[in-house]
Amino acid sequence: MQSQSAHPSSASVSSGVEPASLASSYRRVRARTERLCEPLAVEDYVLQTAVETSPPKWHLAHMSWFFETFLLRSFLPGYRVFHPRYEYLFNSYYEQTETGFWPRPERGLLSRPTVAEVYDYRCHVDAGMERLLAEVALAERPEVRERLEIGLNHEQQHQELLVTDIKYNLAYNPLRPAYRADLPASAPGGPAPLRFLRFDGGIVELGQGPEEGFGYDNERPRHQALLAPYRLADRLATNADYLAFVEDGGYRNPALWLADGWAAVQGQGWRAPLYWLPPDETDSDDWQEMTLGGARALHPAEPVCHVSYFEADAYARWSGKRLPTEAEWETAARAAPVRGNFVDAGRLHPAPAAPDDSDLPRQLFGDCWEWTASAYLAYPGYRAPAGALGEYNGKFMSGQMVLRGGSCATPEGHARATYRNFFYPGERWQFKGIRLAEDDR
Amino acid sequence: MQSQSAHPSSASVSSGVEPASLASSYRRVRARTERLCEPLAVEDYVLQTAVETSPPKWHLAHMSWFFETFLLRSFLPGYRVFHPRYEYLFNSYYEQTETGFWPRPERGLLSRPTVAEVYDYRCHVDAGMERLLAEVALAERPEVRERLEIGLNHEQQHQELLVTDIKYNLAYNPLRPAYRADLPASAPGGPAPLRFLRFDGGIVELGQGPEEGFGYDNERPRHQALLAPYRLADRLATNADYLAFVEDGGYRNPALWLADGWAAVQGQGWRAPLYWLPPDETDSDDWQEMTLGGARALHPAEPVCHVSYFEADAYARWSGKRLPTEAEWETAARAAPVRGNFVDAGRLHPAPAAPDDSDLPRQLFGDCWEWTASAYLAYPGYRAPAGALGEYNGKFMSGQMVLRGGSCATPEGHARATYRNFFYPGERWQFKGIRLAEDDR
Amino acid sequence: MQSQSAHPSSASVSSGVEPASLASSYRRVRARTERLCEPLAVEDYVLQTAVETSPPKWHLAHMSWFFETFLLRSFLPGYRVFHPRYEYLFNSYYEQTETGFWPRPERGLLSRPTVAEVYDYRCHVDAGMERLLAEVALAERPEVRERLEIGLNHEQQHQELLVTDIKYNLAYNPLRPAYRADLPASAPGGPAPLRFLRFDGGIVELGQGPEEGFGYDNERPRHQALLAPYRLADRLATNADYLAFVEDGGYRNPALWLADGWAAVQGQGWRAPLYWLPPDETDSDDWQEMTLGGARALHPAEPVCHVSYFEADAYARWSGKRLPTEAEWETAARAAPVRGNFVDAGRLHPAPAAPDDSDLPRQLFGDCWEWTASAYLAYPGYRAPAGALGEYNGKFMSGQMVLRGGSCATPEGHARATYRNFFYPGERWQFKGIRLAEDDR
């Protein structure tokens, strides 16, 4: 995938790369984590405001735990673990390690280790990693390279979670604090007209092939599928598009919703996407939304984000369209460069689609993860790897839906056309948006 | 579909059939409901022991409500509803009717109407239906025929639920009462050896075509898909097969389970399929299971049933196999006659696979619904019908898995190769079993 | 106590009474239970609509279990228990018996034993009791007499619970069925003016003395207390009185409520007493209430009932008064005859206070249990009896408040001036009302 990218992948450590370069990749990825934490107050590191989020402090420690557990303890002779209980505290969900783990819903109930201690842990692990990567004989072992790659991609995933969890924590606070006061705003202006682009379908190749660089197990094996001709929207659904649905009573009409979605609307009192602030809750006359830069007026041309699958599906039904399958999405995305509004762009919010005359859909990468109509299941021939790392992706293959493309919180170089993200259909705290599709007939 | 069946379909009322025959189909289906209720005490009609089950009394009233709402109120001139509040009490989940509905978890909190009053309601509706079907001009209207067909199939579905809900209610009771004391037992003997039958795959046709008789909207449209070669087990997994998994520590090894499945194992204390009684809970030295005939020794050759998707998936992983997709299952089943151990056979329990020299898988129909590896989603080109009846199937297309083939509680003539049943992956109270599959390579 | 009563106590079996008379008391009490059940449909026996209520069928079986466990198994030679599992199913909460008990919240999840079987159990126990009471040598043993007396009083308590639980079950049903259609209504007319009667206080004697007939352990020992002069309302607060509180915004003003009470108002959406139907929920222009005779217009002169302690306390605060302590109530009631509107009067609803020129408070007994300002705690010198029967009263001495006087659902002869009833402050399903008090200064 990374060969298609206009940007060098910070996490790519494919075989043949020099150990020095490995260390450099490691440092580059790790440094981004620290940059993302810079705006935080110490107190911000402690909170867990929803069970599916984690305290920033926990993310930090967990990322180090990953390198410690899967690399340093296994491969670095003489490595001494930083603290004997951290394995228990900072393992996320790996059942096949020995110690069990602290319950996920209680991650925000721990003031110790302190933030400073967590950074000490980070330094300790970094020092170990530098030693490991400096040893050519070690750094060239294939299992070291493979685990290093997973570790760096793992850290990138937690960088995205850091951003979205921080957003959730701050938006929860009635003082509505901003993560950063200096985030850029989109230029004024309404959305571009929506066009649908045609794709032929036929027998297509899906998933990542063996020589395509780093990919997760769940993207493999490469396999064939049969697609009917279809059409994809050339841009994401915008706030203006979605507001029309809201104002048309979309949240009050059960005929538009999946049964589980309607239960969520009623049970949780949904009236709009997460973070939208209706006029009756602010002193504004218009809708606002919470962003990482604080509350702002809803921008009509920015993509709607923080919607659940249920909302995406209801919006599509109301529009007379549907969501694309992951096969349709991937087939279209294979032809496009992996460019877009990623976290490194520093916007931390989806941006309006740029004008474009090409026949390629815009905003495929970055901005918002795009809900697909596909359940997250194994590809034909999939086998999870053995051991604890086999728990990384495979054990989540029930009840979740696939999202594609990456978001404004995704690190540059982490996205690719074959990448399969997955969340439960009711979850909204990630940057998730909507691309419409329809049959071509 | 029914043309493939060796048995005349009691619910088939395809166009061209005489009104007299319609009435006869109606009576035949309705009579089975009453026969299934015969062994019940009045008290048995009232209970709801789990939120996903319903009281038999509620099922009875709801089946009549369906005919009253979708046929009598719409088409029978001068029809007078039996009771103005029954629409509220006995609507199940149709949001697009006007009155709302009594909350599902509280169906067992109503002693009135009494059982006798519910049977009066049934008689009232039957009398209306006889009048409707006796009017040739009415009975030949296509929308009447279509709704009648749905109504009869709806009643058949609730016949199956009646059986499974009664089983759940009785098994919940520590007195372990039997529904019927005279149910036949399987002959002694161990399971037949397990064979895997090869299928070529290729581009296959799935779903029901327009001329194939009655089918639900979710079975359509007929469409193509591409399958790699695969192999299917020639029979269902047996109690003996599954007991080996249990005794090998299957319920204690997280590496075998999906994450949501492992959470269910731990949260609900699963140690075996629903209704299995471990030796330490009975005065027996061996495993027993609750059946509709009371507690019995586990029969080694009978198919394991009342397992969740999580258990089916874990068992397949432990076996080094996988579950079939619905496309694989349907492709194999298209070639087989729709024969099997259905509710009309009067066993009310899955039976050992009969010896068979053919190259067709056995037990495809009847015995146990078979969990597939496919999520319950729309077929390409699917559109739900307009109006309240459009809520029948389409709104459940999230979070559930497809099961195929029917069970020992399914009415004769209700099953077909294209039929898509669906349940949440953790649900176990239906007769659900396991057929293994594997790639052919 | 019963010596003060104008009515012979059906449950009194004090020493020296002939065995024939014991048997006659037994039959009289048991017959009332059956009379109270006569209006029920079989289905009505099964329901448990709130965790603090029990199915009528369960009450019936439990009453028999009490005699079987504490009398027949202990004292009747050769007695054979009716069913070995009933001890487990119908023990309520006695931890010191051997078998444990079926969980209270699940009493409504059992269709078996059927109602007919429960009546068979009752007959079996009655036959045993007749044999026991016919044996003079047995019937005259003090522990038999004592346990018989407790058993009969226990049955009377469950007769009251039968009535209130049936009311709760039927009122839960949106069809609003009546228990009996022939219950008498109160004559029209507004409430009598409210007067306050003065009591001197001083050193008073409280609790039941050793020669006062049957009483529960929690009424003893007799002891002294010091009371300041006080004044008691001469009648219960009426619906008209309480409606003024409701219409004055009583349920919207937190300043009137205890903190736990305000949490209940908000958490459970209380707007009025249990069973009151506001005009916007019926087709009436006025408030109605559910009674055992169905929905009726609120009668202004009938006592308000089905209020929690929180509501009684808030109403008293709004009135500028307070609730009486149990010592104040008992001191006043000692002088009054134990007469009133009990269950045997057949009204099954509180009645307006009858005109009365005496200096005694009216409605002290019957109509509604009266919330006192006293927590349910041990009297000085109290010791619970040894063994399982010691669990009858003593173990509930935390978190509950004392009520006094009996209600329209209390059996004749069961009430007395020293009787201490007790419930949690948020419970409303008993017939509980309000008598105001104030300091005299």
Next chain:
Amino acid sequence: MQSQSAHPSSASVSSGVEPASLASSYRRVRARTERLCEPLAVEDYVLQTAVETSPPKWHLAHMSWFFETFLLRSFLPGYRVFHPRYEYLFNSYYEQTETGFWPRPERGLLSRPTVAEVYDYRCHVDAGMERLLAEVALAERPEVRERLEIGLNHEQQHQELLVTDIKYNLAYNPLRPAYRADLPASAPGGPAPLRFLRFDGGIVELGQGPEEGFGYDNERPRHQALLAPYRLADRLATNADYLAFVEDGGYRNPALWLADGWAAVQGQGWRAPLYWLPPDETDSDDWQEMTLGGARALHPAEPVCHVSYFEADAYARWSGKRLPTEAEWETAARAAPVRGNFVDAGRLHPAPAAPDDSDLPRQLFGDCWEWTASAYLAYPGYRAPAGALGEYNGKFMSGQMVLRGGSCATPEGHARATYRNFFYPGERWQFKGIRLAEDDR
């Protein structure tokens, strides 16, 4: 009360005191809060590990809010509130203020205001208070003095809660951090023998009289009660005493427990007091307990603490004794000096009873709050004050039990013989212990 004290009351600001002295009291009380927070890491300020606890940061802000709301906004001309939303965030439960309040269970979900901002708020309020107290004409107004006194006592109460909430938060953490590593330990040695001291009873005076200095509304009015002769243990029950109960199976014998207590034992898995660590949970051979100095071996002579009312009651029953009533306790304590192991002693843990030849009970003040057998209810003649401050004590008068005497976390000068503390019977996180009593007959 304070006149009996050997130590000057830091919170006493009775009339006639100079404004300079008022300011000095204010500073002294406020300084203690800051001293108690000194050992905390910033992260420790954020946590709320149980719904009944609050984050230290919240306590700090709430104490300042109290002075701002009830003094500065009412009485200081030109006072400018620090932040318009703090009223909403830091009001605890006063329903009669205008803004409502942030939900209590979510106090730990706010990272902002930061700790530094909360201290800024504190400085802002302190500056306002200095101005207010420097204005003689203001400071001498009776309502200012009265509210100041309440405010200082309020701050003292929150100082105790600070200590107990910090203990709870730290003990929750599996790293078992200490609040302070330098806390003194008790000298080795077993408990002194237990003696019971006799009291005559008779007509006693209870509650605080008008000339006795500061007291809360719930301690008044002074009134009479009648007591039978009784005997009180001369010291608190020790760890050794209570361990005998534990080892005798106290937590496994339902006959010893109130029903609600037994439900707590089973529902919450209680095996010992909160903070006791059984040998199977540590690497020690003996019982340990978490203290503010970290985990320590259980000291046999230290008073048992962190028990619920249910445990205190069960222990008393097992001992063949009972708990004292609050009247009995107060009568005994009136004769004793208000001296003891308070927070200012710097132990932060209960200490063994000192040898004493007097006829007075030891450890009446400090060490542990003592559960009484009395429910927390209004004294005869009690009226809550008008306005929001009337919510301070009166609205909690249901469902809670009275505790007496103060603890090792209570500020010096805050305790007195008439002081009524109150908690729900299942709460354990305060320093609560047990003094036995018995009837004298």
